[in-house]
Amino acid sequence: MHHLVYTSTATLPFAETELRQLLAHWRATNARLGLTGVLMYSEGDIMQVLEGEQAQVQALFSRIAADARHRGVTKLADGPVPERAFADWSMRFRAVASSDFQQHLERLSGASGPASDLAPLLEAFMASDAW
Numbered sequence: 001m002h003h004l005v006y007t008s009t010a011t012l013p014f015a016e017t018e019l020r021q022l023l024a025h026w027r028a029t030n031a032r033l034g035l036t037g038v039l040m041y042s043e044g045d046i047m048q049v050l051e052g053e054q055a056q057v058q059a060l061f062s063r064i065a066a067d068a069r070h071r072g073v074t075k076l077a078d079g080p081v082p083e084r085a086f087a088d089w090s091m092r093f094r095a096v097a098s099s100d101f102q103q104h105l106e107r108l109s110g111a112s113g114p115a116s117d118l119a120p121l122l123e124a125f126m127a128s129d130a131w
């Protein structure tokens, strides 16, 4: 199992309703490709986790990275993980306040070491509204 985490900035901030419509489409694709993950969004700031077979993760990430709807795509993690953190979600969505986004990102960026170190942080984030 492989995961890839990146951050980016929307070229034009998405309206949340627009993003939810896009997600419905993307989820169908992810389900077909056996991909799971989460998309965190805050006023144009994006963080996405992609999980699945390495080839599928890389193929989708190549398309996403080339997508003109966002820029500044920066990988935070790209490596093997023991298991999926979002097994039940073809792409979970979380809209967060700007201050929370930055806080979460700083914690993720500070998590050096193997990619799998990110998993507990991600799970804690998803389980808690406090972040």
Ligand SMILES: Cc1cc2nc3c(=O)[nH]c(=O)nc-3n(C[C@H](O)[C@H](O)[C@H](O)COP(=O)(O)O)c2cc1C
Binding pocket: 025, 026, 027, 029, 030, 046, 048, 060, 063, 064, 065, 067, 069, 070, 091
């Ligand atoms: C922030 C962001 C996240 C995206 N996440 C996904 C995703 O999880 N799954 C997906 O199929 N497409 C996602 N896309 C869309 C892809 O970039 C691309 O449009 C889609 O894979 C269709 O590519 P194709 O037209 O080459 O088939 C995302 C785009 C953006 C901007």
